[in-house]
Amino acid sequence: MARGFTLIELLIAIGLTALLAGLAAPSFLPLSQTAQLDAQSQRLIDALWYTRSQAISRNIPLTMRAVNQDWSNGWQIFTDADQNGHPRDNDSILRASAALPNGYSLSANQGLGHVIGYRADGRSARPGGGLQMGTFTLCSQSASAGLVAREIIVISAAGRPRKSRAPSALAERECNPSS
Secondary structure, eight states: OOOOOOHHHHHHHHHHHHHHHHHHHHHHHHHHHHHHHHHHHHHHHHHHHHHHHHHHHHTSOEEEEEGGGOGGGOEEEEEOTTOSSSOOTTOOEEEEEOOOOTTEEEEEOTTTTTEEEEOTTSOEEOTTSOBOOEEEEEEEEETTTEEEEEEEEEEOTTOOEEEOSSOOHHHHHHHOTTO
């Protein structure tokens, strides 16, 4: 004799499954937000490493420049023969990046500004050749706190990008200049 579930048993099982799924779903939200944030910061770090490594392997200066002087709008990576920080007719654009998704902003301190240059030896340099180092602040939208500093990316004097361990109070002001 074949045995199965009664309609009541099936409805109870579906109800319990829905209840457990409803309880588990909110715990996945922070995990998803963290993964999206990591993807955005890694996108910037990858672009910086690409620019640096290409400057070394090509043995020429390269520049990474914010679109419309705003890193949130994306960036361009190009050869920069005259090291002025602007693409000219004889410069080649190697890569371009789209704007960050809604809810994210990216800013750089005065040490970096809107242009990061890499010399042929891999060191970061301002247009014209001066020492360049500083930090990027990646902010993300929080329902409770507005824009908050989530990631700090540091460019050392040697030109190496890395993530900082914890956002500083100064970086928090980058995300919320009015506070």
